[in-house]
Amino acid sequence: MIYLDHAATSFHKPLEVAEAVYHALRGTGNSGRGMHGVSLDASRIVYHAREAISNMFNVGDPSRVVFTNNATESLNIAIQGLLKPGDHCITTAIEHNSVLRPLYLMKERGVQLTIIPADEKGRINVSQIEAAIRSETKAVILTHASNVTGNVLDIEAIGKICSKHSILFILDASQSAGLIPIDMQDAEVSALCCSGHKSLLGPQGTGVLCLANQVLPAPLKVGGTGIDSFSHKMPKFLPEALEAGTLNIHGLAGLLAACNYLNDYGQSRIFEKATEYAKLFIDGVKDIPGVTLYGDFESELRTPVVALNMRDVDSKEIANELFERFEIATRAGVHCAPGVHKTFGTEEQGMVRFSFSHFNTRNEVNEAINAVKILEEESR
Numbered sequence: 001m002i003y004l005d006h007a008a009t010s011f012h013k014p015l016e017v018a019e020a021v022y023h024a025l026r027g028t029g030n031s032g033r034g035m036h037g038v039s040l041d042a043s044r045i046v047y048h049a050r051e052a053i054s055n056m057f058n059v060g061d062p063s064r065v066v067f068t069n070n071a072t073e074s075l076n077i078a079i080q081g082l083l084k085p086g087d088h089c090i091t092t093a094i095e096h097n098s099v100l101r102p103l104y105l106m107k108e109r110g111v112q113l114t115i116i117p118a119d120e121k122g123r124i125n126v127s128q129i130e131a132a133i134r135s136e137t138k139a140v141i142l143t144h145a146s147n148v149t150g151n152v153l154d155i156e157a158i159g160k161i162c163s164k165h166s167i168l169f170i171l172d173a174s175q176s177a178g179l180i181p182i183d184m185q186d187a188e189v190s191a192l193c194c195s196g197h198k199s200l201l202g203p204q205g206t207g208v209l210c211l212a213n214q215v216l217p218a219p220l221k222v223g224g225t226g227i228d229s230f231s232h233k234m235p236k237f238l239p240e241a242l243e244a245g246t247l248n249i250h251g252l253a254g255l256l257a258a259c260n261y262l263n264d265y266g267q268s269r270i271f272e273k274a275t276e277y278a279k280l281f282i283d284g285v286k287d288i289p290g291v292t293l294y295g296d297f298e299s300e301l302r303t304p305v306v307a308l309n310m311r312d313v314d315s316k317e318i319a320n321e322l323f324e325r326f327e328i329a330t331r332a333g334v335h336c337a338p339g340v341h342k343t344f345g346t347e348e349q350g351m352v353r354f355s356f357s358h359f360n361t362r363n364e365v366n367e368a369i370n371a372v373k374i375l376e377e378e379s380r
Helices: 015-027 037-057 071-082 097-108 126-131 155-164 249-265 267-285 315-326 338-344 362-379
Strands: 065-068 088-092 112-116 137-143 168-172 191-195 207-211 291-294 305-310 331-333 351-355
Touching: 015 037, 015 249, 037 065, 037 207, 037 249, 065 071, 071 097, 071 137, 071 168, 071 191, 071 207, 088 097, 097 112, 097 137, 097 338, 126 155, 137 155, 155 168, 249 267, 267 291, 267 305, 267 362, 305 315, 305 362, 315 331, 315 351, 315 362
Parallel strands: 088 112, 088 137, 137 168, 168 191
Antiparallel strands: 065 207, 191 207, 291 305, 305 351, 331 351
């Protein structure tokens, strides 16, 4: 199988990740739930994973790294825990439903919402974000990179705007974490949310919420923390304030191993190789009659994601043919990003998304190009 669906989850994992999960399953207990050896071993894994994530995103304090099940949980904690009725927030038309649905929920609770539209290439004009700010604006909440088009937003410019107006900047980094360097302090990010199973190369069931100083959302869930057990409420300090219940120790062991791999191999090398494959694919399909590409391909910075359609053929039909006939795994449909498809008028057709990794090869990319050529000829 040729796996070109890394934007959904990284199928190819470093061997070290699987080994770390196995060893944790065989040798660790429950972090913070005992003073015996295997419990302390679990606590060490959790701490070192916090430290690795803190260093990766320049959080500044490992205790401000909160572990969750996925980016969706992280975003729900940040959005539901920081916004209140009467607040106003700003987002964009290119967001994933993990941002949009929590915001729609908060809108029902009295939060005002402004959605910045995208242009004909799916780009967001940063100046429109600043123009939408008003006295009751509490936060700007948006993605770093579109999971459909691969377009990347200028988070440094957005962070400066948020800092200038003293509002929160909540960033969905699910598509960029592990690929594009993110410095929370330089970009003035208030809360960074991402999953561990995409370009961070960790296991599924791992998510990250990194919080800047003085940012403390209300808990989304409450329960046991292993400390302060006589209190009726969650602890007031991080990370325990937001981590009710048993953590996914085995997954975090894998995430720690993935972070170490990223540091050793080099994120820049990973990004360059994946981008090389994406560009090779773009060059191979862009001039095929009947093929439409979506996104800004003139930008120097974009993630290795390519979305396309063939004439008026349903995207799911194309993706099925790619897998059944050519054993090429892609993603079809709306990709949980309805605003992107409203922008491009592809609500019914959807798009076929090819997303690349440094684990792919040039031969695999060439096979994908040839498959697109064959299917397009047959669709005439």
